[in-house]
Amino acid sequence: MGKTLSEKVIGRKAGQDVQAGEVVSVSPDYVLSHDNSAAIINEFQKLGVKKVRSPGKIVIVLDHIVPAADEKYAQNHKSIREFVAAQGIPHFFDINAGICHQVLPEQGFALPGLVIVGSDSHTPSYGALGAFATGIGRTETACTWATDEIWLRVPETMRIDISGRFQAGVFAKDLSLKLIGDHGAEMANYKAVEFAGPAAGDFSVGSRLTLANMSAEMGAKNGYFAPDDKALKWLEGRARGPFVAVASDPDARYESVLACDLGALEPQVACPHTVDNVKPVTAVAGKTVHQVLIGTCTNGRLEDLEAAAAILKGRKVHAGVRVLVIPASWEVYREALKSGALAALVDAGCVILNSGCGPCLGAHEGLLAAGEVCLSTSNRNFQGRMGHRDSEIYLASPATAAATAVTGVITDPRDFS
Amino acid sequence: MSHGIVWKYGDNVNTDVIFPGRYTYQIMPPEEMAKHALEDLDPGFAAGVKPGDVIVAGKNFGCGSSREQAAACLKAAGVQAVVARSFARIYFRNAINLGLAVLQSDEAADALEAGDHVDVDLLRGEIRSAKGTFRFLPLPASVLGIIEAGGLIEYTKKKLEQEQE
Numbered sequence: 001m002g003k004t005l006s007e008k009v010i011g012r013k014a015g016q017d018v019q020a021g022e023v024v025s026v027s028p029d030y031v032l033s034h035d036n037s038a039a040i041i042n043e044f045q046k047l048g049v050k051k052v053r054s055p056g057k058i059v060i061v062l063d064h065i066v067p068a069a070d071e072k073y074a075q076n077h078k079s080i081r082e083f084v085a086a087q088g089i090p091h092f093f094d095i096n097a098g099i100c101h102q103v104l105p106e107q108g109f110a111l112p113g114l115v116i117v118g119s120d121s122h123t124p125s126y127g128a129l130g131a132f133a134t135g136i137g138r139t140e141t142a143c144t145w146a147t148d149e150i151w152l153r154v155p156e157t158m159r160i161d162i163s164g165r166f167q168a169g170v171f172a173k174d175l176s177l178k179l180i181g182d183h184g185a186e187m188a189n190y191k192a193v194e195f196a197g198p199a200a201g202d203f204s205v206g207s208r209l210t211l212a213n214m215s216a217e218m219g220a221k222n223g224y225f226a227p228d229d230k231a232l233k234w235l236e237g238r239a240r241g242p243f244v245a246v247a248s249d250p251d252a253r254y255e256s257v258l259a260c261d262l263g264a265l266e267p268q269v270a271c272p273h274t275v276d277n278v279k280p281v282t283a284v285a286g287k288t289v290h291q292v293l294i295g296t297c298t299n300g301r302l303e304d305l306e307a308a309a310a311i312l313k314g315r316k317v318h319a320g321v322r323v324l325v326i327p328a329s330w331e332v333y334r335e336a337l338k339s340g341a342l343a344a345l346v347d348a349g350c351v352i353l354n355s356g357c358g359p360c361l362g363a364h365e366g367l368l369a370a371g372e373v374c375l376s377t378s379n380r381n382f383q384g385r386m387g388h389r390d391s392e393i394y395l396a397s398p399a400t401a402a403a404t405a406v407t408g409v410i411t412d413p414r415d416f417s
Numbered sequence: 418m419s420h421g422i423v424w425k426y427g428d429n430v431n432t433d434v435i436f437p438g439r440y441t442y443q444i445m446p447p448e449e450m451a452k453h454a455l456e457d458l459d460p461g462f463a464a465g466v467k468p469g470d471v472i473v474a475g476k477n478f479g480c481g482s483s484r485e486q487a488a489a490c491l492k493a494a495g496v497q498a499v500v501a502r503s504f505a506r507i508y509f510r511n512a513i514n515l516g517l518a519v520l521q522s523d524e525a526a527d528a529l530e531a532g533d534h535v536d537v538d539l540l541r542g543e544i545r546s547a548k549g550t551f552r553f554l555p556l557p558a559s560v561l562g563i564i565e566a567g568g569l570i571e572y573t574k575k576k577l578e579q580e581q582e
Contacts, residue, residue, distance in 0.1 A: 035442050039485075042444065046570050049577055065442050072443050121483040121507055137485040137511035143573040185429050186477035190506045219480060221506055274429050361482070362438035382433035382481060384457035 002249025004157045005224060006192045009132040009246060011154075013115050020156040020253070027148050030057050030091075030109050032118030033141055034100050035064035038076035040119060041083050043142035052087050053148040059109055060084060061093040061100035066356045069364035098329025098355035101125040101213060101297035105205075106331050108238035112227035112245035117141075117150055122297050122379065124215050127224030128208035129231050130245055134222045155221045156255040157248070158188050161197030164263035169414035171307065172207035173299055173377065173397035176214035177268035179260065181278025189219035191255065194248060199262055200225055205234045206301040213298050217275045217379055267413055269375075270395035273383040281400055287410040288320070289394070291374040293386075294350075294401050295326030296360045299377035302335045304328075304398040309341035311402035311416045317349035318408030324366045325350045326358045350405070362386050368393075375404045419497040421469030423546075424462060425531040428475035432487040432508065434458035441484050447493035454490040468495030471537060471544075473529045475501065478519075479508025488512040498537045500544060500553070502526045513560050514569035520544070525551035 003011070004020070011018040013026040033040055037060050044052070052058060060080060068074035077095075084092045097103045101122050104110045112130030116123065119141040126133035136150070144150045160179065180187065193215045195208070203211070208225045215223025225231070226247035267281040294300075294308050305327060317323045325345050327333040333355055336342045342352060359366040360378045368374055368387030373394070376386070381393035396404075399413035406416070434457040436450065455462040472478075472491065478501035479487060488511045491499065498518035512519040518539055528548045529535065536545045544551045556564065566572035 036484075038442075039444055043570060047574050047577060076442065076444065119483060121481065135483045135507050137483055137488075137507060137514060139485060139514045139569050140510065143569050146577060147573060185480055186503060186505070189477060189503060219477065219505055274431075276429075361441065362433075363442060367439075380431075380433070380481060382431045384437055385433045389457040 001253060002251035004192065004248045004252045005130070005194065005226065005246055006132055006155055006157060006222060009113055009115060010152060012113070018154050020154050023151055023153045025149050025151050026115055028057065028117045028144065028150060029114040030059050030116045031141060031144050032059050032061070032100055032104065032116065032120065032123060034061050034120060035076060036119055036138055037080045037083070040138050040142045041079060043139050044145055047142065047146045049146050052145040055087050055089045057148065058089050058145060059091040059104065060089065061097055061103050062095050063099045064357045064361065065363045066095035066354070096330055098331065099297045099300065099357060102301065102328035102332065105129060105209065106238065106329055108235065108240040111235065111239055111243040112231065113243050117144065122213050122216050124220060124223045125209055125213040125297060127212040127215070127222050128205060129235065130224060130227030130247070132222055135216065155190060155192040157192040157194055159194045159196050159254045159257045161257060161259045162195060162199040162262060163197050163259070164199060164261040166262045166265065168417045169399055170265050170267055171397040171399060172203060172210040174265055174268045175260070175262065176211055177270050177278045177395065178265055180214070180217055180276045181268065181270070185217060185274060185276040186219040188215065191220055193218060193220045193223040195223065195225050201228050201230065204303060205231060206303045209301065210298055214379055267397060267400050269400065269410060270381055272381055272392040272394065275379070275381060275395065281396065281410065281412045284394070284410050285412055288373065288408065289375045289404055289410060290321060290372040291366065291368065292321055292323045292401050292405045293359065293366070293374060293376040293378060294323070294398050295328065295358060296378040297328060298379040299398050300326055300328030300332065302332050302339065304377065305332070305336045305341045305345070306339060308398045308402035309344040311399060311413060312348040312350065312405060313344035315348055315406050317405050320408045321405055322366070323350040323405045324353055324358065326353045327355050330355050359386050375401055375410060377401050419469045420534070420536050421467065421471050421497055423529050423531055423533040423535055424466065424470060424472050425529065426458065426472065426474045429477045429480055430458065430474050431481035432479055432484050433481055435479070435487040436484060436490050441486065447489055450486050450490035451493035454494045463494060466494045466496065469497050470495060471535050472496055472499045473526055474499065475526060476503045478504050480505035483507045485511045485515065488515050488517045492517045500525050500529070513563055516564060516568040520553035522551050522553040525553070
């Protein structure tokens with residue numbers, strides 16, 4: 001019997017043959033945290049040890065509330081910088097790097113075959129490059145800093161066989177929303193999701209990051225693509241160290257297999273207040289919005305900004321709408337400056353914010369008042385997430401967001417193609 | 418064993434409604450977290466919950482963010498256990514790591530309603546009420562050590578002390 005990617009990667013780290021369902025202890029390759037490092041430091045200090053065990057494995061990226069929105073956040077950031085210096089943690093990215101889930105791939109931490117744990121629920125993003133990556137809590141992160149060890153249950157795997165080609169105006173985000181809408185927000189709870197099938201290799205690394213990121217909204221422990229030539233080429237000049245690219249064996253055991261045809265897919269929208277309340281854009285077209293957010297760890301990459309710019313170039317943002325654009329990293333920001341995408345968005349009337357999580361999690365930079373509606377390219381539309389509990393969030397692709405920005409109502413991006 | 422009243426909610430109770438993001442990156446003591454528990458789902462919960470009360474919900478309780486306060490705030494509010502059809506995986510780990518009992522039982526999730534009086538017996542693995550006695554899935558052996566130690570911090574602390582000896 002063959003093995004899945006998760007069984008191979010965890011087994012190699014555990015130094016033993018493992019199968020889905022087993023619980024093993026492993027020493028992870030990297031441990032991610034962000035602004036929540038301040039709370040993690042507090043937990044770490046309860047453990048009675050002075051030093052973290054493997055400073056070189058800790059990666060800290062300030063991204064959630066950057067620059068600090070008030071004194072409390074400023075104090076958190078200060079505590080983190082002091083801890084980083086005192087512990088000799090080499091991989092620290094201050095407020096001028098970007099969102100952790102874009103920074104770790106760009107900076108060559110997210111590599112095939114690695115085990116990465118992170119105190120953020122969208123850590124599965126790194127599966128886009130063939131890593132086993134999963135989210136953990138703050139207390140676990142503190143304990144992993146101290147012990148360089150964590151227990152993991154080897155997940156069962158759900159394979160999604162993707163075939164066909166997208167119609168114009170349809171993107172990876174639409175695919176992820178359709179899957180979650182059809183199968184529910186716990187479709188892959190505790191499981192691994194493997195994006196496979198004849199069309200998997202057609203996805204850009206950016207789109208793979210979108211899908212692996214959204215696997216968190218399926219409840220998945222990790223979501224991944226097999227690392228192929230496209231992934232390896234993208235990693236050239238980025239990879240921080242050696243790695244072994246592994247993929248599932250052809251005779252690996254899958255708990256379930258879903259098939260989906262991209263050609264049949266329309267643009268999708270997740271309606272308030274759950275990610276699995278998904279409808280085709282045509283069913284919600286005409287709904288008035290007050291704010292549009294283009295960015296986040298789900299859809300803030302160059303291809304996303306360019307998809308939005310393709311629609312907004314030469315047009316104007318509707319008078320009733322505020323449009324916020326947040327490149328996922330400063331590398332993306334610089335690329336989008338060079339490509340002209342940012343100029344097109346600024347000329348259209350968008351507000352470009354600094355790279356970071358922005359208002360996605362409801363802490364700062366464009367929150368919603370009671371009764372307001374936002375169409376966002378982010379990954380969650382939970383009640384009150386971006387502001388008042390009586391505000392509403394719709395989730396969609398950057399193209400749908402851009403089309404909506406022009407008209408002021410939820411709009412099918414195919415109307416612009 | 419503990420006695421309390423049931424607070425009943427539906428499927429996919431997410432971490433944003435359990436503990437809103439606007440407080441997530443503010444460091445606050447547990448008793449302060451308790452004041453915001455379930456704020457965006459049930460604004461009456463924090464003022465009304467009593468020590469020993471039990472939350473009963475549907476599937477995928479705790480989905481969404483990895484924020485640990487979503488478990489900590491319920492524990493600080495006095496909630497003895499969350500009973501649900503299923504839990505989101507990070508929430509499940511966080512709850513165990515903090516010593517909040519998370520119990521899976523389809524039967525209890527179906528039968529129990531808001532206001533029901535229940536006794537939770539973690540050792541015997543039972544939830545008792547006027548509507549019957551419900552058994553819940555035993556926790557995996559690998560995590561019992563963490564619960565017995567009183568949470569992951571205590572568990573890890575002991576482990577580190579043993580290493581140094």
